[in-house]
Amino acid sequence: MQKEAMFYKTMEDKNVHCFLCSHHCKIADSRFGFCNVRQNINGRLYTHAYGEVVAAHVDPIEKKPLYHFLPGTFSFSIAAKGCNFRCGFCQNWQISQVSGESATNPIEYPFSPEEIVKTALKEDCRSISYTYTEPTIFFEYAYDTARLADEAGLANRELIS
Ligand code: SF4
Incomplete structure (x- = not known):
């Protein structure tokens, strides 16, 4: 959307x-x-990077990789399409290197900020990670989610993994 x-x-x-x-x-x-x-x-x-994710996974916090922050817990990790880098070694290029109007865009599915927080809590995650693509690019989406997550007692991270 x-x-x-x-x-x-x-x-x-x-x-x-x-x-x-x-x-x-x-x-x-x-x-x-x-x-x-x-x-x-x-x-x-x-x-166009709002309200829809291209990836959502429950990851161990150590995959972020963090070893001294809530060790042994899970982090609900989401990504929206797009990136402001053009790294030749990108392992997530299928979701990061998109064209605004291209038919080859990655598959997205709706996920509101409220649903992200609810799912993170349901999956027993202690944090949310904005990751896989460059989170700066989906700032508005991450910002709205982060505010709700904070109110729900979840930690928020912006990390590439
Ligand atoms: S976030 Fe704004 S300044 Fe950065 S690449 Fe996109 S349009 Fe350009």
Whole structure:
């Protein structure tokens, strides 16, 4: 689903300037930023990396890899599509290197922030990890989830694994 993005401003001629990451993309109307998940629609910036995951797993916290943080517990780990890096060695390129309008996008399924927190608790996880792709790119999704998770007593991590 799409949601209006945070951290941007509208410029002349319906161009937008995104400040979410250091690319600082200036994006023309209907075009996507470098991450391929943030799109200028009629002079407003929208994220397509919200409310749908491309991966969700119950992982041991040691896989994150953390050895001195809640040892022996599980972390509910989620990812949304997209990335602002182009690493040649990426092990998750099928979900990170997407094209905004491409038919080859990875399979996504709806998962609201509320459902993520509920599932983490149900699966006896003590934390949530925003991982597998670059979590900066799905900031709005992670932010809304993290606030609910914090209220529910879950720890939140942003880690690549
Ligand atoms: S988050 Fe995406 S659109 Fe925004 S500056 Fe970074 S790469 Fe560009």
